[in-house]
Amino acid sequence: MAAVVLREHGGPEVLRHEMLPLPVPGPGQVRIAIRAVALNHLDLWVRRGGPAFHLEYPHRLGSDIVGVVDAIGPGVTGISVGQKAVVQPGLSCGRCAACLSGHDNLCRHYRILGENAQGGYAQHLVIPEANLAPYPERLDFPSAAASILPFLTAWQMVVHKAQVAPGDVVLVQAAGSGVGVAAIQICKLFGARVITTSRSADKLARAKALGADEGIDTSKEDLVAACRALTGKRGVDAVIEHLGGAAFTACLKAVRSGGKIVTCGATTGHSPELDLRHVFFRQLQILGSTMGSKADLLAVLSHLAAGRLNPVVHSVLPLSQAVEAHRLLEAGEVFGKVVLTP
């Protein structure tokens, strides 16, 4: 099968085209013929390398995978060849207390396809049958692939961590990002008022079309002053944060006393300045979040199937243009997801 692989870390140029043997599903596994795989910032981090990544070369990136079941291993029942499927991106042991209590993304053995397990930059992938999720028939393959990680991540942040309720004011950072696009819509689903940010007036306009109530152009406006002005000096109830760096530091002042900052990423810096006096005097809650449970993805997919949540695709490129796709995402000029089709 055709694949794009890593044999070393580095810039986009380390992505190599290779032919690999067609994988064969073992007991309890199925093989997917991949129709679309969406990019995430995770792909860029893994490609660049870091101490958290333990790759088996040749490594295939790609966590957001959709396709068609094209082979079934021994002992798999209730699944047929030709069935469309969304791939659950998390692998876990299925036996520990975290897994059995529905928190599989807290499993000690949790891995993400494309990160510490082989991913979807290829024509096929073998996965456990437990990782098949129902396909939202309303969506084409690129749109379905664009729905997985961002909506799953945003769901846990908004619903379980921030526990957003009707009337809450939520600041969603970076309107055009995958998590931003998803969090704006999930916050609206739960009745919140959404303030979002971007350095582009065009992205703010597009965010309002998705449901955002207000936009702050951070190329011109001060985030803290704007949040205070929009909330009668009170501050926002919660922040959906994934930028890190100076943007995270600003959130400590943009949130109200007792408010929540939920962080799932640090695209602009992982060691922000943190004045603990803001945290304890004003009783802030800083909540870490990674991915979501398998049950969360099923909830997200039901809303996507019903049209209550809508993915945004920026562009679709063939897998052979993976290098260009990485450059596009790294340039930060996208609104929504970049998707590859094998």
Ligand SMILES: [Zn+2]
């Ligand atoms: Zn487990």
